[in-house]
Amino acid sequence: MALRAYRHEWRLPFRLARRQLGDSVHGPPLNDLAGNWRKAKEFFTKPALSYGEFKQQCVSLRLFAFGGVCGACALSLVIFPPKSSYWVTWGPSYWFSHVQRCFGSAPPLFLSKKLETTVSAPKVASAPKVEQLRSESSAAPAVSPKAAAVPAKPRVLFVLGGPGAGKGTQCAKICEHFPQWQHISAGDCLRAERQDPNSKDGELINTCLKEGKIVPVQITVRLLQKAMVAGQKEGKTDFLIDGFPRNLDNVNGWEEVIGDSANVMGVLFFEAAQSEMEKRLLGRSETSGRVDDNLESIRKRFATYEKETRPIVEKYRDKEMVFSVDAMQSIESVWSHTLAKLRQVESIAKFGQ
Numbered sequence: 001m002a003l004r005a006y007r008h009e010w011r012l013p014f015r016l017a018r019r020q021l022g023d024s025v026h027g028p029p030l031n032d033l034a035g036n037w038r039k040a041k042e043f044f045t046k047p048a049l050s051y052g053e054f055k056q057q058c059v060s061l062r063l064f065a066f067g068g069v070c071g072a073c074a075l076s077l078v079i080f081p082p083k084s085s086y087w088v089t090w091g092p093s094y095w096f097s098h099v100q101r102c103f104g105s106a107p108p109l110f111l112s113k114k115l116e117t118t119v120s121a122p123k124v125a126s127a128p129k130v131e132q133l134r135s136e137s138s139a140a141p142a143v144s145p146k147a148a149a150v151p152a153k154p155r156v157l158f159v160l161g162g163p164g165a166g167k168g169t170q171c172a173k174i175c176e177h178f179p180q181w182q183h184i185s186a187g188d189c190l191r192a193e194r195q196d197p198n199s200k201d202g203e204l205i206n207t208c209l210k211e212g213k214i215v216p217v218q219i220t221v222r223l224l225q226k227a228m229v230a231g232q233k234e235g236k237t238d239f240l241i242d243g244f245p246r247n248l249d250n251v252n253g254w255e256e257v258i259g260d261s262a263n264v265m266g267v268l269f270f271e272a273a274q275s276e277m278e279k280r281l282l283g284r285s286e287t288s289g290r291v292d293d294n295l296e297s298i299r300k301r302f303a304t305y306e307k308e309t310r311p312i313v314e315k316y317r318d319k320e321m322v323f324s325v326d327a328m329q330s331i332e333s334v335w336s337h338t339l340a341k342l343r344q345v346e347s348i349a350k351f352g353q
């Protein structure tokens with residue numbers, strides 16, 4: 001008897017310590033959803049009269065809070081799936097094919113022997129993505145974009161700066177060193193179009209060039225697009241669009257026609273004093289044969305540049321898309337700065353902004 005009493009006494013403190021306050025809740029079991037829902041609602045509607053009742057309300061509420069959070073997370077994974085190849089392969093959409101494979105009708109995840117295919121990966125990789133430039137081709141791509149592991153869109157760097165700043169000179173050097181780049185001068189495109197006897201725009205382009213005015217964007221952007229498609233056919237992936245966009249109309253025209261079928265990486269901007277640019281252009285006039293390389297046209301071009309093009313550079317600067325180069329130095333010195341900026345463009349394009 002004494003021993004029994006002793007054992008009882010001995011266990012008492014432990015029992016109390018384990019039991020804790022409110023351990024004795026009495027409510028619906030976990031699988032009684034309707035009962036738990038009632039209790040959970042009472043948490044907001046009916047103040048508990050005892051600690052036990054309050055705890056039961058919390059326990060029931062916790063059940064739905066847990067379910068809700070898990071459900072919301074799962075739903076967000078479905079609506080905004082992670083951009084990960086692991087998710088694509090192992091996510092829920094894969095489960096169905098996994099079950100299918102158990103019955104032998106789906107292709108195995110890992111091949112047991114070499115797969116014979118009619119698609120040549122090297123050819124796909126080197127094929128120009130002509131279809132990328134909107135409206136040039138409405139035909140469906142020969143290979144789905146997912147299948148070809150090559151950069152999907154052509155990359156574009158606009159090249160701006162005053163007339164004679166040295167844009168063309170530096171673009172030529174970039175292309176000389178990096179074969180993926182193609183130099184497309186908007187001015188050159190317009191000059192070539194003007195020479196075409198079949199062009200209906202020749203007259204208008206000629207007048208604009210002499211007056212230092214900006215040619216309507218529909219004409220320019222069509223020529224740029226044509227040049228890019230031709231470049232893509234030669235395997236070019238990166239384009240230096242020199243002397244464009246020159247005004248707001250140009251920016252909007254590009255957006256409408258090319259839009260997101262090309263990746264604009266920014267603006268390579270060559271900055272030089274007007275007196276220096278004038279000197280360079282007059283020097284160039286001795287050999288260029290350009291109708292606008294004369295003092296009168298040069299001054300008009302400067303005025304158009306200040307009024308219409310500079311604000312465009314500022315617009316891109318606000319978006320932190322301008323890569324400025326001091327173009328007052330010698331050609332070689334400007335080249336070393338251009339190279340540094342190009343590396344910056346590349347690293348931003350690679351790792352994101």
Ligand SMILES: Nc1ncnc2c1ncn2[C@@H]1O[C@H](COP(=O)(O)OP(=O)(O)OP(=O)(O)O)[C@@H](O)[C@H]1O
Nearest residue numbers: 162163164165166167168169280284329330331334
């Ligand atoms: N850093 C430099 N120093 C001295 N002369 C230069 C420099 N860069 C270019 N030039 C010369 O200046 C002239 C204009 O250069 P370029 O044609 O490259 O300019 P641009 O900005 O393309 O002009 P535009 O907008 O009129 O087409 C050329 O004769 C070129 O050789």
Ligand SMILES: O=c1ccn([C@@H]2O[C@H](COP(=O)(O)O)[C@@H](O)[C@H]2O)c(=O)[nH]1
Nearest residue numbers: 186187208209212213214215220243244
């Ligand atoms: O987008 C453009 C580009 C050029 N122009 C006209 O061509 C001349 C010469 O341009 P450069 O870049 O100096 O070769 C320019 O003065 C404009 O009249 C254009 O209208 N739109």
